[in-house]
Amino acid sequence: MKSYELKPTPENLLNTFLEDTISRDTDIFRFIDILNTIEDSCSIALDGNWGCGKTFFVKQIKMIMDAHNRCIADGDEAVRQRIIQKHLKYRSFEELELQSQICVYYDAWENDNDEDPMLSLIYSIMKSVDIDYSLKENPDCLQLGASVLELFTGKNFGQIIEMLRGEDSLAMLKKEKDIHKAICEFLDSIMHERGNRLVIFIDELDRCKPEYAVKLLERVKHYFENDSITFVFSTNMKELQHTIRRYYGENFNACKYLDRFFDLRITMPKADYQKFYASMNFNNTHYIYDGVCDAVIRTYHFELREVAKYLRLTKIAAYKPTHGDGYNFSFPEGHGIEFGLMYVVPIMIGLKIHNIDVYEDFVNGKNYKPLLEVFENIEDGFFNELLNKNETFEAPSEEQTQVSLESKIKELYNVIFIKQYTRTEYRTSVGQYMFNKDTKEILLKVVGLFSKYTDLADD
Secondary structure (H helix, E strand, C coil): CCCCCCCCCHHHHHHHHHHCCCCCHHHHHHHHHHHHHCCCCEEEEEECCCCCCHHHHHHHHHHHHHHHCCCCCCCCHHHHHHHHHHHHHHCCCCCCCCCCEEEEEEECHHHCCCCCHHHHHHHHHHHHCCCCCCCCCCCCHHHHHHHHHHHHHCCCCHHHHHHHCCCCHHHHHHHCCCHHHHHHHHHHHHHHHHCCEEEEEEECHHHCCHHHHHHHHHHHHHHCCCCCEEEEEEECHHHHHHHHHHHHCCCCCHHHHHHCCCCEEEECCCCCHHHHHHHCCCCCCCCHHHHHHHHHHHHCCCCHHHHHHHHHHHHHHHHHHHHCCCCCCCCCCHHHHHHHHHHHHHHHHHHHHHCHHHHHHHHCCCCCHHHHHHHCCCCCCCCHHHCCCCEECCCCCCCCEECCHHHHHHHHHHHHHHCCCCCCCCEEEECCEEEEHHHHHHHHHHHCCCCCCCCCCCC
């Protein structure tokens, strides 16, 4: 079965932009407007939770800005025009006056095994101006890249590479008084040939080893102070603060420390989940199972990556028996199993993604609250079949007893996850549903993807 999670490949970046899959195109254009108005040195923190789509967001910004830069020869001209036309449509076809900007994407996490981030960062810049050598395949690629730059710009940058490749890069940089000037000349020469400004997107900094994250921030601030450079750090600020504290100590004021590095903090906009659902052919209104899945997503505030993973797992686990008539649930405990598939399985799968400790407590009879939390996000009237004939959730008549949803949920949870069944008491009813000692094991097998309902085939 194919994964629902889209990788930020050039094809996916283009298609999701052209189709505006999660209604973020307007936010992307607004961010480009911000970048276009910056006139001096600036560092921006783009803050968002893990899995919310930050990498897609910044790579699509880079894709659009590259399309507007005539000095970049790579790519299909027809594709470039489609990107520009989409941007023009957003501007109601007013003339675009964008600065010519060179964009560099740098995955900090991918490079955090480096002794010093300057080496791979400068290499990424070189690679973005068409010096396309592989660091792993050719250890001398940086020197070769420097040589190409020398021919291209007439400036000697080989000395920069040699300084950065020394055994003690930090000590070498401190000793060389002109290194800052040399790097500025290196960057200025690139901008002179390719654009007015340099925009460097640094992604995944919050996932890096603490020492590397701190070193990268310090190096950028010290050596890249240039009025023509904008840094965009796409990161989870909460997690980045944890990373900084792991380096300096738990009592360290990481928030204040990070303020030194960021001129602007911009919060990642929320995606349109209904459009995202539609892109995966998921409709949360037609079937109970899908409605419960949607309630789980909302209850646990799943980000896009979590949603993609969750919907894939729920489809594998119990899609067919909850969306068709091919299974027989007419035997006494059958309706109880059907209820468990539709209402309980989506919660169990969601808990395994959200918090494995809570999941373990839930299935071991220690915590009924997840049922209550999710059920409270489902429309009224869905649980009337949990009621006995003399019970009601509404104001009672003379013959009826008013009960709360929570009390019925506790009763339901008890008969599935806590109650010890015997030969004489081998099944128990809750409202119109019957459960027995096998109900729990059936649900666990479904969630574990080992049941007869498991289906890994693509539609």
